[in-house]
Amino acid sequence: MHKLLVLFACFICLPPAVAQQVPKKPLDHSVYDKWESVANPKISNNGKYVLYQVKPQQGDAMLYIKTAANRTLRQVSRGDSALFTADSKYVVFSIKPLYKDVRQAKIKKKKLEDMPKDSLGILALETGKLTKFANVKSFQVAEKASVLAFLATKPPLKDDKTKAPADTLKKLTDDLLEAKKAGAALTVVNLLNGNVREFAAATDYQLSKLGNKTAFAVAAPKGSKTIKSGLFVFDLASGSLKKLSSGKGVYKNLAFDDAGKQLAFTAEKHPEKALVKPFSLYYSDFTKDSAATILRPGDKALKTGWSPSGFGKIVFSENGEKLFFGTAPDPIPQDTTLVEFENAKLDIWNYKDDYLQPMQLKTLKKDLQRNYLAAIYPKQANKVVQLEDEYLRDSYMADNTNAEYVLATTDTAKRVSLQWEGNTRKQAYLVSTRTGQRIAINPKASKSRFQISPHGDYALWYDDAAKNWFAFSVASRKTVNLTAKAGVSFTDEENDSPTDPEPYGLAAWTKNDEAVLLYDRYDIWKINPKTGLATNFTNGVGRQNKLRFRYRIPVDKQKFIEPKDELLMQVQNEVDKTWGYYRKSLASTKAPERLGMAPMAYSNIEQAKNARRYLYTKSSVSQPADVYVSADLQKETKLSAINAQQKDYNWMTAELVQWTTPKGFKATGVLYKPENFDPTKKYPMVAYFYEKLSDGIYRYQAPAPSPSKLDITMFASNGYLVFTPDISYTVGEPGPSAVEYINSGVEALKKNSWVDAAHIGIQGQSWGGYQVAYLITQTNMYAAAWAGAPVVNMTSAYGGIRWESGMSRQFQYERTQSRIGGSLWEKPELYIRNSPLFELPKVQTPVVIMSNDADGAVPWYQGIEMFTDLRRLGKPVWLLQYNGEAHNLVKRENRKDISVRELQFFDHYLKGQPAPVWLEKGVPAVEKGRNWGLEVSKETGL
Incomplete structure (x- = not known):
C-alpha cells in the first residue's frame, strides 16, 4: 500500500473515543x-513554481505564490487573475479593492467610474521584487514573452514623446484629464529589461504572441493638440511608434499573426450622426507608413449590401497566409422621422418562425452582432472567400489554422422541431478556405x-440514431464507422429517458490526427480514423473491474497527444465510488498501471508545459480540497491547508447504502451521519434527491448559504441523518419512479434502530421539488417536506416557456427530464397521472414551497397553483417568493435567509423545536422589510 493510502487509512480508522x-x-x-476554498491553481512552465488563491465565501482572497517544494515566495492580499510568464520568471496579477471599501461604495451608491479600482502586481520570482500599478482596468501578458501591457484609468502626467515647455504644461494637463473621459493610459512593460512606455487615451490594445509589438487605438479628447486619434503600433525592440491609421472612429478586433509581422483590424470612421456605420477591414505588414484598407463596404468581393463586421473575431492562419474575419449584412437604418411614443410596441409570433419570439428576444443582441466567417489572402491580391452565409452559419476551424477546410453545419428549415425535441437535425459540410467549395458530409x-480534428484532416461526429461515431476523411472523401465493430456500446447504457442516448464522449486526438480516443462506459478506445481499426487502449x-477511465490533456494550450506522452487517466470505481489514477504511455500495449484508488475526490490535473510535474486538488467528505504537487502522483507535497476551523465543529461521515426496490431493482444511495453519531440514539432524517448523486459521495461539501438545495453539512452537523437516494426512471412514470426508489430506500433505513421513523422529512429543488410534491400525494410517512421550484401541473406547464432561454417547455416533458415520452394530446393520462396537483387532497404533510417571480426555468405560477390549492384544502403550506430571484437563488443575502428558514422548519417538525413567527x-x-419573522413565536412558549 502506498504511503499516502496508509496515512489515509489510519486517519479514517481512528476509534470514536479518540475522535x-x-x-x-x-x-x-x-x-x-x-x-474557504482554493481557486485557480497554476503551475509555471518549468514546473518550479505554483500559485493559487484561497478565497473565503465573502471577504478578501489571498494569493499564494510558492515553489513546488512549498516555500512561500509571496502572499498577496486580494491577488486575483494571476498568470505566469512563459519563461517562468514573473507572476502578473490584479489586486482587487478591499471588500469593505467596495461594500461602502455600494452603500453610498457610487457610480461605476467612481468605484474602487483594481491595482496590478508584478512579482519577479528570482529576486522577490514586487512592483505595483494603481487603477488598472485590464492587462495582457504576451503568450511567449515576458512583456506586459495594461490600461489604467488614471492617465500619465505626460503623453509619449511630448516635451512640453512650462507655459504649455497646464494645457497639456487639461488635455490629459480630458483624455481620461475618452480612453485610458496604456502602459507597455518589458519585464526583462525594465523598459516602460506610456501612451494616453487608449481605448483598445493587443500584444503580439512574441511580445515584440503592441497595437492600440487612441480616441483623442475633444480639442486636444497633443494627442491624435488613430491606430498605432509600438515596436518594443526599436522603441519606435508608428501610426497605421488616422482619424476618429471605432477601432476593433486588433489581431497580429503569430510572428508579429502582420496586423489586421476593423474600423469605422463615419460621422457621429450617420445612421449606418459599416466597418472596413485594414491590414499592415509594417513595410508601409499606413495600414491598407483591404475590404470596404460595397466591394465586389462581398455580397451586395454586406460589409466587414465589427463583431467578427480576426485570426491569422499559423503560416500568416490567410486572414479569417467576419462579414455581415449592413444594418437597417432606423427611420428618424417616426415619433417613438406614437409607435405601436408588440411582438409578432408567427408559426413559420424558426424560433419562438421569446427565444429571438433572448438572442437579440447576439443576432444583431451575428457575422459570417470569411477568409482573405492579403498576399494574393486580397482574394476573399466567403465560408459562411445565412444558410450555413455555424463553422469550426481546426486548431491547425493552415488547414484548407473548415467544418460548417446548418439546421436551416429544420428548427421548428426544437420546440418538442430539444435539438435539431443538422447537415454538415467541409468548406474550402481557398475556393469556397462545399463538400457534404x-x-x-x-x-x-460534429467537430473537426485538430490537424484538420477529418470531420468527426456521433450520430444519435445510428448510435455510432463516424469520421469523414478530407483526403479520400470517405466515411468510416469508427465504433460499429468494437463490440461494446459507446452510448449511455443506463439511459432512462425517451430520447436517443448520449455518447460517453471523446478524450483527445493524437498528433497529426493519427488516432482519436473515444470512451465507452468504462474504457478508452484508440481508433484509427482512416481505417476504423479500434484498439482498447485501457486493455x-x-x-x-467496473472502473470508468477518463482523460483530459493536462498541459495548457496543448491540443493533441504527443507520441511520447504518458497519459494520466482519472478513474472512478463504479461500485464503491472511489477515485484514483492510472497511467499508460500512448505507444504502450501493456495494461495501464494503477497509481492508487482512495475514497477521495480529485480535480483535473494541470501539468507543467516543460517538466513532469503535476498540480491538482483532492478532497474527501471530511478533508477540504487542498492543493498538491507531485512528479508521479504517488509522492506528493501538500501546498495549502484551508479551513483549520473545521476541527472545532461537529462534521459528518458518508457511507454507501444499497437496497432492493419493491419491483426488484438494485438501488444505491448515500447516508450522511453526524461525526459524533451514536448508534444508541435516535436521529431525525431528511431525504434529499435529484436523479443520481452517489458519484459525489467523497466530495467535500463546505457549509454554505443554499441556492435552495439542502445544505447537507449543516444538517448533519446539527444532528440529522441525510439520505440521498439515486433514482432510475421508467419512461412515462417519473412520479412512480421517485416513489419506487425514494420511499423504498427510506423504508430500508427505517429498519435501523437509530432512525427516528416518525420524524423523517424530504427536500428537493427543481426536478427534486417536483418529486417532493408528488411523494406527499402518495404517502403520509413524511413529517415535513420542502419543495423548491416544483412543477405540480404538467398539463399547464407543458405549453409554457422557459424564460431564461425563451424555449418552449414541450421538449422537456416529451423527451428529456420529465420523461413522459409523448405530447399532451398523445398521452394525456400520463400528464395527469404524474401531476401532483390532481392528488393534492391526499396531502397530510406540512410543506414549504419556494417559487420565485423571476424563475426562468420553472413557471412561477406552478408554485402558486400548489400553494393556493393546498390552502383551499386547508393543508399546512407556506410559499417563499424571493423578489426578482431566479430558479436557484443568486443573491447571497437571500441564500442566507433561506438557509435559516429551512433549518428552522425541519427543526420544528422533526425535532420539536419552537416554531418561528414566519411559520x-x-x-x-x-x-x-422591517420584520423577517425569524424569531421564535411567543405562542410556542419561548
Whole structure:
C-alpha cells in the first residue's frame, strides 16, 4: 500500500473515543463567510513554481505564490487573475479593492467610474521584487514573452514623446484629464529589461504572441493638440511608434499573426450622426507608413449590401497566409422621422418562425452582432472567400489554422422541431478556405454532434440514431464507422429517458490526427480514423473491474497527444465510488498501471508545459480540497491547508447504502451521519434527491448559504441523518419512479434502530421539488417536506416557456427530464397521472414551497397553483417568493435567509423545536422589510 493510502487509512480508522476527546459544536449560520476554498491553481512552465488563491465565501482572497517544494515566495492580499510568464520568471496579477471599501461604495451608491479600482502586481520570482500599478482596468501578458501591457484609468502626467515647455504644461494637463473621459493610459512593460512606455487615451490594445509589438487605438479628447486619434503600433525592440491609421472612429478586433509581422483590424470612421456605420477591414505588414484598407463596404468581393463586421473575431492562419474575419449584412437604418411614443410596441409570433419570439428576444443582441466567417489572402491580391452565409452559419476551424477546410453545419428549415425535441437535425459540410467549395458530409440531416480534428484532416461526429461515431476523411472523401465493430456500446447504457442516448464522449486526438480516443462506459478506445481499426487502449481493465477511465490533456494550450506522452487517466470505481489514477504511455500495449484508488475526490490535473510535474486538488467528505504537487502522483507535497476551523465543529461521515426496490431493482444511495453519531440514539432524517448523486459521495461539501438545495453539512452537523437516494426512471412514470426508489430506500433505513421513523422529512429543488410534491400525494410517512421550484401541473406547464432561454417547455416533458415520452394530446393520462396537483387532497404533510417571480426555468405560477390549492384544502403550506430571484437563488443575502428558514422548519417538525413567527403567524406585507419573522413565536412558549 502506498504511503499516502496508509496515512489515509489510519486517519479514517481512528476509534470514536479518540475522535471525540474534545466536544465539538454544531455548525451555525454565522460560519459561512469565513469558510474557504482554493481557486485557480497554476503551475509555471518549468514546473518550479505554483500559485493559487484561497478565497473565503465573502471577504478578501489571498494569493499564494510558492515553489513546488512549498516555500512561500509571496502572499498577496486580494491577488486575483494571476498568470505566469512563459519563461517562468514573473507572476502578473490584479489586486482587487478591499471588500469593505467596495461594500461602502455600494452603500453610498457610487457610480461605476467612481468605484474602487483594481491595482496590478508584478512579482519577479528570482529576486522577490514586487512592483505595483494603481487603477488598472485590464492587462495582457504576451503568450511567449515576458512583456506586459495594461490600461489604467488614471492617465500619465505626460503623453509619449511630448516635451512640453512650462507655459504649455497646464494645457497639456487639461488635455490629459480630458483624455481620461475618452480612453485610458496604456502602459507597455518589458519585464526583462525594465523598459516602460506610456501612451494616453487608449481605448483598445493587443500584444503580439512574441511580445515584440503592441497595437492600440487612441480616441483623442475633444480639442486636444497633443494627442491624435488613430491606430498605432509600438515596436518594443526599436522603441519606435508608428501610426497605421488616422482619424476618429471605432477601432476593433486588433489581431497580429503569430510572428508579429502582420496586423489586421476593423474600423469605422463615419460621422457621429450617420445612421449606418459599416466597418472596413485594414491590414499592415509594417513595410508601409499606413495600414491598407483591404475590404470596404460595397466591394465586389462581398455580397451586395454586406460589409466587414465589427463583431467578427480576426485570426491569422499559423503560416500568416490567410486572414479569417467576419462579414455581415449592413444594418437597417432606423427611420428618424417616426415619433417613438406614437409607435405601436408588440411582438409578432408567427408559426413559420424558426424560433419562438421569446427565444429571438433572448438572442437579440447576439443576432444583431451575428457575422459570417470569411477568409482573405492579403498576399494574393486580397482574394476573399466567403465560408459562411445565412444558410450555413455555424463553422469550426481546426486548431491547425493552415488547414484548407473548415467544418460548417446548418439546421436551416429544420428548427421548428426544437420546440418538442430539444435539438435539431443538422447537415454538415467541409468548406474550402481557398475556393469556397462545399463538400457534404451527411447528405441527410441527422441529430449529430460534429467537430473537426485538430490537424484538420477529418470531420468527426456521433450520430444519435445510428448510435455510432463516424469520421469523414478530407483526403479520400470517405466515411468510416469508427465504433460499429468494437463490440461494446459507446452510448449511455443506463439511459432512462425517451430520447436517443448520449455518447460517453471523446478524450483527445493524437498528433497529426493519427488516432482519436473515444470512451465507452468504462474504457478508452484508440481508433484509427482512416481505417476504423479500434484498439482498447485501457486493455479492457475498465469493464472487467467496473472502473470508468477518463482523460483530459493536462498541459495548457496543448491540443493533441504527443507520441511520447504518458497519459494520466482519472478513474472512478463504479461500485464503491472511489477515485484514483492510472497511467499508460500512448505507444504502450501493456495494461495501464494503477497509481492508487482512495475514497477521495480529485480535480483535473494541470501539468507543467516543460517538466513532469503535476498540480491538482483532492478532497474527501471530511478533508477540504487542498492543493498538491507531485512528479508521479504517488509522492506528493501538500501546498495549502484551508479551513483549520473545521476541527472545532461537529462534521459528518458518508457511507454507501444499497437496497432492493419493491419491483426488484438494485438501488444505491448515500447516508450522511453526524461525526459524533451514536448508534444508541435516535436521529431525525431528511431525504434529499435529484436523479443520481452517489458519484459525489467523497466530495467535500463546505457549509454554505443554499441556492435552495439542502445544505447537507449543516444538517448533519446539527444532528440529522441525510439520505440521498439515486433514482432510475421508467419512461412515462417519473412520479412512480421517485416513489419506487425514494420511499423504498427510506423504508430500508427505517429498519435501523437509530432512525427516528416518525420524524423523517424530504427536500428537493427543481426536478427534486417536483418529486417532493408528488411523494406527499402518495404517502403520509413524511413529517415535513420542502419543495423548491416544483412543477405540480404538467398539463399547464407543458405549453409554457422557459424564460431564461425563451424555449418552449414541450421538449422537456416529451423527451428529456420529465420523461413522459409523448405530447399532451398523445398521452394525456400520463400528464395527469404524474401531476401532483390532481392528488393534492391526499396531502397530510406540512410543506414549504419556494417559487420565485423571476424563475426562468420553472413557471412561477406552478408554485402558486400548489400553494393556493393546498390552502383551499386547508393543508399546512407556506410559499417563499424571493423578489426578482431566479430558479436557484443568486443573491447571497437571500441564500442566507433561506438557509435559516429551512433549518428552522425541519427543526420544528422533526425535532420539536419552537416554531418561528414566519411559520406560526406569517409576515404581513405592511411589515415587509422591517420584520423577517425569524424569531421564535411567543405562542410556542419561548
